[in-house]
Amino acid sequence: MTDSEAQDAASSPTKSESSRRRSSTGRRRSSLLQRARLSFVRSKGERGADVPTLRGTRGADFEGNARVQRGTSDPVFCGCFGGGDGEPKKVRFVLIKGEACFVFSDEDAPAPKYAIKLAFMKAELHGSTVELQTSLGDVEYRFAFDQVVMAERFTDVVTEQASIGEADIAKKRLGHGHLLNKRASTRYAASIADKKEKDQPEAPITAAEVMEQVPMPGI
Secondary structure, three states: OOHHHHHHHHHOOOHHHHHHHHHHHHHHHHHHHHHHHHHHHHOOOOOOOOHHHHHOOOOOOEEEEEEEEEOOOOOOOOOHHHOOOOHHHOEEEEEEEOOEEEEEOOOOOOOOOEEEEOOOEEEEEEOOEEEEEEOOOOEEEEEEOOOHHHHHHHHHHHHHHHHHHHHHHHHHHOOOHHHOOOOHHHHHHHHHHHHHHHHOOOOOOOHHHHHHOOOOOOO
16 A cells, blocks of 8 residues: 555545444434424424525425415406405515425525425426416416426426325325335424414415305396
8 A cells, every 4th residue: 555545544534433423413403403393382483494494404305486376376366356465476485395385485584484285286387387286176376486497397396296295195094104214304394384384375265156155146
């Protein structure tokens, strides 16, 4: 062995050293998530789930800015019938981690406004706008991006994560939930989604619901 090879060997970490470093990093990350979880609980969901925390060490599956609108794609709903609250006019920061989509007021917010679980959802692309639909085709949300490429990326990620979420649910129903191997940050994001899903804005009234309230003349 030459002197340079010996120096390289001495400076290279051994397997045991690398393992200890990974273990130490894992413990620090676990401690950070525990503190974040405690902050989230104490603040009743107002802190402890900011963008860096939900990203984790491996990053988010998707993130970007979009205008987000709840409900129908029917053009009749432009704020009339009590269906609009100005939400579509505001740009939101959207982050997908695992099988959940988080909507923040902005990238620096201490917690998401609400979360959308993606299992059994499908994304339909219309230019730079994406409709998030139920399996029956009902539009739950619309995401308007500034660039088509962002809308395409969002569509791809929703499709992928919805499929993963559905598979995970099937495994749990079969009693195989213990086989799911998720990273700590993904598990934490899922726990936040469980809490923030209830904070979704109310869906606007639909055309069918409007017609149901219209009295029909006697025949």
